[in-house]
Amino acid sequence: MKTISIDIETFSDINLAKCGVYKYAESPAFEILLFGYSVDGGEVQVVDLAQGERIPSAILDALTDESVTKWAFNASFERVCLSRYLRDLGMSLDPFHDHHPLSQDCARFLNPAGWKCSMVWSAYMGLPLSLEGVGAVLKLDSQKMKEGKDLIRYFCVPCKETKSNGGRTRNLPQHALDKWTLFKSYNKRDVEVEMAIQDRLKKYPVPEPVWDEYYLDQEINDRGIAVDKELVRQAVAIDAMSREHLMAALKEKTGLENPNSVLQMRSWLAEQGMETESLGKKRVAEMLKTVREPLRSVLLLRQQLAKSSVKKYQAMEMTACDDSRAHGMFQFYGANRTGRFSGRKIQLQNLPQNHMPDLAEARALVRQGNYAVLTLLYDSVPDVLSQLIRTAFIPKSGMKFIVSDFSAIEARVIAWLAGETWKSEAFAKGKDIYCSTASKMFGVPVVKHGVNGELRQKGKITELACGYGGSVGALKAMGALDMGLAEEELRPLVDSWRSANPHIVQFWWDVDRCVKQAIKTHLPQETRGIRFLWQSGMLFIRLPSGRRLSYVKPGIGENKFGGESVTYEGIGATKKWERLESYGPKFVENIVQAISRDILCYAMQTLRCCAIVGHVHDELIIECRKDASVTAICEQMGRTPPWAEGLLLRADGYECEFYQKD
Template identity: 35%
Template sequence: MTVLSIDAETYSDTSIKHGLAKYFETAKLLMLAYQIDDSPVELWEPHKSEMPAELEQALNDENTTIVAWNAIFEWYVVNRLIGVSVPIARFKDTMINALSLSLPGKLSEVGPIVGLDIEHLKNPEGAALIRRFCVPTESNGKKVIRDYKTDPELWETFCEYCKQDVVAERAIAKKLAIFDLSEQEWSDWHLDQKINLRGAPVDVELVDAALALDAEEKTRLLDELKTRTQLANPVSVTQFLAYAKQQGYSYDSLSKECVSKYLDQHPDTELAETLKIRQQATKTSVKKYEALKTATHNGRLKHTLQFYGARTGRWAGRIFQPQNLPSATFDDIDTAIELIKARDADTIDCLYDSVTEVLSGCIRAAIRAEPGNTLVVADLSAIENRVLAWIADDAEMLNIFETGLDPYKKFAVEMFGKKYEEITKKERKLAKPPVLGCGYMLGAKGLQKYSEGYGITIDETEAKRQVELFRSLFSDVPRFWKSLETAFFECVLDKNTVALGKLEIVSNPPVVQIVLPSGRAISYIRPAIQNLDTPWGEKRPQITYEGFDLKRKWTRIPTHPGKLTENVVQAIARDVLLEGIKRAENAGFNVVLHVHDEIVAEVPKDSGLTHEKLAALMSKPIVWAEGLPLAAEGFTSDYYKKD
């Protein structure tokens, strides 16, 4: 098989931050570096010559695999700018190889980590060269485009930079070759790109109206805040905190937690009302409308799903983040949508709590099927708990799902000492944090903080009781934590393969991988066992590995059995979702979006493709997951929402 490695440099009047589809509407090809197998790297400059015959032949050869870093960019170059029709199935992406190993997604960062010598590293001058030649600049209010005519010497440096990118990409590809994705995983990536190219349908009218209403409402709220506080900038944390303290605010922060505590303690004060107004004025969830506007091309939201966006293999959001969208706090979404489109702020204020709450609650609805189509949505029920029960082989937890019981109500039975049928909605909600969090080794303090995310406050004594209750009821889960840690220790220290139930922990220096039931693996780079302080002040051996910390510094990261368990569970849940996506596509569903455990498909209204069929496909037994109890539920709607 012939391998064609390519790297392109392009110019566009449109920022890449607006998404690839928009970017390539105004893009032109400046140069393309290429290498066929291990032959020398060549450079094609379209302003100098026609496309080289060997490059044209390789692009048109169905048996040639095209490899690039962030290959979807080069797919656009080949198909849109060069004009050669090449299916995405002929491409492979070295960046995806890197991400699958929990390496960074930037070419410049990967080279040093994998130990490339200086001759094979990416040229560090690249950012300045791209700013010089790939984006327009302004001089005296006029657009200036720089190229080989305006900067001939620097252009030659740019040409060498482009060629060096191919050198660096090829060197990294060879370093990672032993960890190459399986053909099935490459097929999964090709499907992912197909879904990203298809895009999700967007209600552009709703987005535009929401942005206009938000701007008006923010101006009104800011004016009201200025009148109330007499501050020049009441949105400023420094200015407003000083003002609030003068009014009796006792906290040193304006964090959501601190403000909520004050509002609970002093609900009827004038400062409480001012704080509520400021919360609305600074609400950031409506910024997702701006992201939607930015990333939407011809009415479709494209390239927002990043394959291998996390260590577990789960997707991440790009430009627009479909994960963790706010839910509506009101029922009549249809009326709210009509009022937003009418830009009727006065009626919204009369019928709902606030304009900002309505805008926030309707963000999901901005994903709307095109006329004649509908959205079919289904999500896997309690998938992480089901996977945890299955991978830990916990009979008690498995029995809950096998008998069709609600895991939160079942735990509430033990929490409150009541019969299953007597559990209230409130009690079920109170049981949710321990059921979801304690499986990943949360202690009492961790559970307290986790519960706050659900709007639930518990003291340390109650948190400790819930933790102990979970661990006693589902005793195979703590045993799994210990077994997983022991197996990982053994693999790191003895550099061998350790079998653990449905998993294998494999040493493949400098990487240790947890091989999942699907055959895919989670990777940990250069793991080690180090004596470190625990949160409770005790020194004990702990697993560390290389990765980015919260400040995006590449360093050693400590982990623990609960986190490893979370990685394993979420990775398997991802693989289960992917099985559902593939089945849905094969059955004729056009998948346009998916989030963690949910699939959104757009289908013709008369297609017969129902949410019941989609849910059945998602919950059908999986060959590699024998005994995993799956269930899914769904709904059909013209627009996306939280069911």
């Protein structure tokens, strides 16, 4: 036995979409109903556990045997659920192995090193992240059964008590044997579709180093990150009190039945002589610059009411397991254009920043539930709660967090790739890159808080907006006009940045040419160590790490200006599979972000002996002993991978008693 392809159907009274698989499989009501499997590509068998059948002992043994590869689509679901099932059977999950140096954190789960995920394989190939979506795009003979959703709703989640169903809260096989027979066929079909995906993609295997990154990702998800449940509970309660007071104050000032209604509030504002199409965050901030009382205080209250952070706290409540840790917060290869991780459930990637000087004091007040003192000390309780979201993540008792992140990672990577030597030299000398950029753009020395210091902000916004071909529109999107820049300044800023970065601009169009040539001629192309390959209707971009980016069915089309553009198939902004358009600078953005991701993964591997509990783009959160050294961890994180010779990296870090931005 070398491989097993697996698909399971389960029941739990926990909402999987809201709480995640770790909490879902922890419920006392959890059980596996059907276990579909195929050994070494043979006939699919379905074990009807709900009706008393047993999984063969050889298969159970294989689940804990790392030498047998277990395949599943979204394998973390099967692995976590089967971990619970095997624990209930009293079987050892054998956590004491090389891949878990901190085994006590992961001891409750099957070792991920024995598993491979066909969803990761699909993502690596630029395909959708759903079994149904992949089957449709690949036009497989075997497609996921359409009846599946209804059957899952019937058997896998609790049902409402009704007179007609005898007041039961769950549907069992005997309540609809015809549906149950169909459900078993559905389970069998899913295994067949997964195997068909593997067969179709076998010419393009995922490199072993990427699987090793996946195992590390699964270890981090298994480990989880501790949540301060008391802080979360009090924050939710205080948010409710705050909303009640804000609503009461708004009702009193406006006389409206529901001041939270955009329609009612717009009508009230119009009666006061202020017409507005929107009450969005930006529009309200604009209005507050000029508006007078009583409108000003109404809009300020409305602004506070809109700043509700309770959803993040509620997500923490729903996700935290019995060990008070939130597990499964990272989706490996969630962004399949670059291979970056994406967030799940609480979404660490988009937490509000904290800028309060007295963060610890505010946190203590919320933890005590001291709403009266909070309203006395702070202008906006919702803003306090928003800034405290990060602090709900805490290390284990007696431990601390070290947070370490790369300094200007994307700017360093693009300068290194394109050969923009003045920029790399500025990094080597430890200079402020935004001052150096402004100095190069305007031809004068620029020092932060010093000589020509006012130019730094122009250098910063242009550096951030223009690196991937951005122009006037990108500067506006970055808030250039809100900063006080005039419309007529924007085009000259773009031109100045491009003149100061000729090698980066050249790199955009070298990449553009290579992509087009590879698609047109089907011959390999290369620039600056990046290889472009056309193979069997796919475009691959080979990165310095050896990893490849994949673009499905590439072609040459026409852009809105009548020029040539590159198109390919992928998930668009509407979350649908469609034909997308791209060009050189956009491909450069994919390449730079993908290399930055590979550098983060290299750092995660370097620091694998540490307990990594979270990561965000260029940042690692490590749970460690009180005597652990920030300097040592930053030195390790800042090591340049062997495949990126000449790239200068720097990692900065700090320690904290709860998660925060330094």
